[in-house]
Amino acid sequence: MKRDLEERHRQSQAEKSVGRQFPRLLRATLDSLDSQIALIDRAGVIHYVNKTWCEFGIENGIPAGYSWIGVNYLVVCRSAGDRGDGDGREVYEGIRSVVESGAPFFQYEYPCHSPNEQRWFMMRIAPVLGAEDFFVISHVVITGRKLAEQRVERLNEKLALLAVTDKLTGLANRMKLDEVLDNEINRADRYGKNLSLILLDIDHFKEVNDNFGHSTGDAVLVRIAEILRANVRSSDLAGRWGGEEFLLILPECDMEDAARMAEKLRLLIENYNFVPVGRRTCSFGVAAYQAGHDRTTLLTLADLALYRAKNTGRNRVEIAANLESAVSHRDCNI
Numbered sequence: 001m002k003r004d005l006e007e008r009h010r011q012s013q014a015e016k017s018v019g020r021q022f023p024r025l026l027r028a029t030l031d032s033l034d035s036q037i038a039l040i041d042r043a044g045v046i047h048y049v050n051k052t053w054c055e056f057g058i059e060n061g062i063p064a065g066y067s068w069i070g071v072n073y074l075v076v077c078r079s080a081g082d083r084g085d086g087d088g089r090e091v092y093e094g095i096r097s098v099v100e101s102g103a104p105f106f107q108y109e110y111p112c113h114s115p116n117e118q119r120w121f122m123m124r125i126a127p128v129l130g131a132e133d134f135f136v137i138s139h140v141v142i143t144g145r146k147l148a149e150q151r152v153e154r155l156n157e158k159l160a161l162l163a164v165t166d167k168l169t170g171l172a173n174r175m176k177l178d179e180v181l182d183n184e185i186n187r188a189d190r191y192g193k194n195l196s197l198i199l200l201d202i203d204h205f206k207e208v209n210d211n212f213g214h215s216t217g218d219a220v221l222v223r224i225a226e227i228l229r230a231n232v233r234s235s236d237l238a239g240r241w242g243g244e245e246f247l248l249i250l251p252e253c254d255m256e257d258a259a260r261m262a263e264k265l266r267l268l269i270e271n272y273n274f275v276p277v278g279r280r281t282c283s284f285g286v287a288a289y290q291a292g293h294d295r296t297t298l299l300t301l302a303d304l305a306l307y308r309a310k311n312t313g314r315n316r317v318e319i320a321a322n323l324e325s326a327v328s329h330r331d332c333n334i
Contacts, residue, residue, distance in 0.1 A: 038137045054068065108123045174241060205243075
């Protein structure tokens with residue numbers, strides 16, 4: 001019993017001591033936070049700011065010793081918005097939604113970078129419990145989270161790129177080629193635009209791997225990919241179709257221009273010295289979209305033209321005929 005009485009007495013004394021010191025302790029607590037805290041009334045006038053709020057103001061050009069008490073924060077935000085600050089305009093409208101329209105809270109993420117570092121904050125305003133005419137505003141540092149989100153976003157972009165990129169050559173892979181070709185066929189069909197394909201294959205590529213090894217064969221593939229990438233238009237897509245085959249998708253390009261491009265590429269490859277292999281050549285098949293073609297039809301036409309180039313001596317460009325005659329011609333040669 002005596003021990004209980006002594007414990008209650010100690011608790012009572014502690015509560016009295018804290019009670020006497022509470023205003024000072026509360027202020028010290030708020031000043032210890034790394035978040036900026038302010039108390040405003042319904043008109044937007046500031047009644048209190050913590051130490052961090054003042055320090056942040058000094059870091060951003062506010063004179064040391066400046067008194068925030070009595071400043072109308074709504075006017076500050078509105079003025080920033082009037083000067084073209086989109087964040088200031090958003091915060092102004094958000095604060096009004098709480099103090100004038102009764103919204104339970106408003107929060108807004110915004111950047112506030114210094115010359116030395118990147119910084120982001122979360123601004124939040126909510127009514128003070130039990131004091132309906134006052135509102136607490138906080139600006140919480142969220143830089144760590146935003147930097148982590150940026151790292152994740154960059155990683156996701158990298159993974160997305162890897163998913164559609166041929167690992168060896170860096171060109172588009174077959175999945176990406178299929179996707180883009182479908183989109184371009186839809187666009188050509190809808191708007192009546194030209195669309196052509198160039199399918200090319202390295203002649204006698206097996207000899208390279210057999211005589212020089214697969215690493216040298218890979219180097220030849222990489223160099224041809226570089227030649228293709230450097231000599232197509234920015235609107236074109238070059239990709240590795242599979243093995244030693246490459247596919248070029250040429251939007252808004254007719255058969256004649258596509259054939260000229262194929263011939264240009266053929267000569268560039270033919271005249272390049274692939275050390276230690278020496279000269280290599282490629283065969284090319286060119287096909288152009290016609291109304292009603294789907295991806296399979298257009299690729300078949302390009303493939304049949306490539307087959308004809310291979311079957312008539314290699315190191316040449318062949319243009320696809322219509323599908324029926326092309327198939328018939330190939331069947332006659334089998």
